[in-house]
Amino acid sequence: MSATMTPVRSYLVRPKESWLARLFDSKPFLVALCLLPSSGLLIVFLTYPLGLGLWLSLTDTTIGQRGAFIGLDNFVSLFDDQIFWNAVGYTIFYTAVATTGKFLLGLWLALLLNHHMPFKAFLRAIVLLPWIVPTVLSSIAWWWIYDPQFSIVSFVAVDVLHISDHYFDFLGSPWPARWSLIVANIWRGIPFVAITLLAGLQTISPSLYEAALLDGASGWQKFHRITVPLLMPILSVALTLSVLFTFSDFQLVYAITRGGPFNSTHLMATLAFQRAIPGSQLGEGAAIAVSMIPFLLLATLVCFFGVGRRKWQQGGDND
Numbered sequence: 001m002s003a004t005m006t007p008v009r010s011y012l013v014r015p016k017e018s019w020l021a022r023l024f025d026s027k028p029f030l031v032a033l034c035l036l037p038s039s040g041l042l043i044v045f046l047t048y049p050l051g052l053g054l055w056l057s058l059t060d061t062t063i064g065q066r067g068a069f070i071g072l073d074n075f076v077s078l079f080d081d082q083i084f085w086n087a088v089g090y091t092i093f094y095t096a097v098a099t100t101g102k103f104l105l106g107l108w109l110a111l112l113l114n115h116h117m118p119f120k121a122f123l124r125a126i127v128l129l130p131w132i133v134p135t136v137l138s139s140i141a142w143w144w145i146y147d148p149q150f151s152i153v154s155f156v157a158v159d160v161l162h163i164s165d166h167y168f169d170f171l172g173s174p175w176p177a178r179w180s181l182i183v184a185n186i187w188r189g190i191p192f193v194a195i196t197l198l199a200g201l202q203t204i205s206p207s208l209y210e211a212a213l214l215d216g217a218s219g220w221q222k223f224h225r226i227t228v229p230l231l232m233p234i235l236s237v238a239l240t241l242s243v244l245f246t247f248s249d250f251q252l253v254y255a256i257t258r259g260g261p262f263n264s265t266h267l268m269a270t271l272a273f274q275r276a277i278p279g280s281q282l283g284e285g286a287a288i289a290v291s292m293i294p295f296l297l298l299a300t301l302v303c304f305f306g307v308g309r310r311k312w313q314q315g316g317d318n319d
Contacts, residue, residue, distance in 0.1 A: 056286035063280040074287035084288060087266040092295075094182060094267060095246045101186040102242060103235075106193025113194065114201045124195070131191035139255035142184040146170035146256065174264035177257055181265055184252055189245070193238060200234035201227070240303030244296060268292050 023029055057074055061067030078084045113124055130138065145151055154167035170180045204227065212222045250269040253259070259266035259274060266274070268288055276285020 053286045053289055056282050057290045059283045061282040063277075063282060067283055070283070074283050075291070077284070078287060078291065083263050083266065084271065086263065087268050087271040087288075088291075090178060090265065091247060091267045094178070094185070094249075095243060098182050098185040098189065098246050099239070099242050101182070102189040102193050102246075103239065105186065106190050107197055109190065109194040110197035110201055113198050124198075127194055128191050130188050131195075135188070135251040136255050138188060139184070139252045142180075142187075142252075143256045146180050148172060171257055172261060174261060177261060177265050181253055181256060184256065185246060185249065188252065189242060192245075193242060196234065196238040197231065200231045204230050236303055240299050243299045247295060247299070248292065 056067075058069060058071060059067035060070050060073075109127065113120065113127070117123070145153060148154070148167055148169040148171070151168060151170070153170075154164075157164045158167060169176070171177045208226050208230075209222055212226060217225070247267075248269050249267060250273065253265060253267050253270050254273070257265045259270050263271075268291065272285045272288035272292075274285075275281050275288060279285070
């Protein structure tokens with residue numbers, strides 16, 4: 001007679017989790033919790049100032065006095081302001097010329113630093129000096145270079161080389177002053193472009209150039225067919241950042257010319273500051289600053305769609 005034995009099963013009663021434990025097991029809650037500090041910083045230091053600037057642009061607020069809501073009157077008055085339109089035109093010209101110069105010279109410098117050469121690490125550190133020096137300090141140095149009486153350029157040209165009989169007044173008339181600011185901005189921005197593009201060049205495999213060499217490709221063909229397509233994603237990001245930095249430039253221009261002579265070197269940022277703080281018209285200054293937003297958004301969209309073109313990495317076009 002076979003005895004059947006019924007197995008004894010032990011059931012462990014799992015304690016019920018509290019709502020707090022379930023909350024911390026939730027992935028969306030943990031993501032939101034981790035983003036909370038950075039979101040708070042963005043709200044305090046970005047969203048609030050931006051919202052305040054938008055509100056001030058719709059009022060006639062002055063320093064020390066509350067303003068009333070006037071709608072779009074500040075923006076309407078800017079359409080008849082010739083100084084504002086001069087600032088818009090020079091800002092676009094300044095950004096286009098300076099960015100082009102920085103990228104041409106920065107790409108050339110990055111290609112040089114990408115080759116094996118003695119003291120390569122030291123040279124890369126030296127290249128960064130214009131970028132890491134405080135903007136105001138380098139601007140004061142350029143102001144001394146452009147000074148009509150104490151300029152080193154005038155001293156060398158007149159007293160050393162004797163190729164001129166008078167000192168140069170770089171900042172005394174509109175167009176020489178405009179070009180002088182562009183030169184100073186290019187000098188300061190080249191390191192950012194060069195180091196950024198150099199980082200991109202370091203990611204390109206040397207085997208691609210070796211295969212192209214075996215196929216008989218020339219130096220220009222290797223640059224055009226390999227370097228440029230593979231460098232284009234990082235080039236588009238660096239280009240957009242450079243455009244944003246240049247378009248919203250303030251310290252360099254204000255430290256060297258303060259918008260002069262005759263308001264000819266005002267950028268939109270320096271004009272907004274002049275109207276808002278020395279001119280005490282906070283509403284009008286805020287309206288000029290808000291007018292910069294469409295240009296900055298356009299540059300950001302160019303970056304967004306540019307980075308999305310993944311087939312640049314294969315040298316082709318998007319579908």
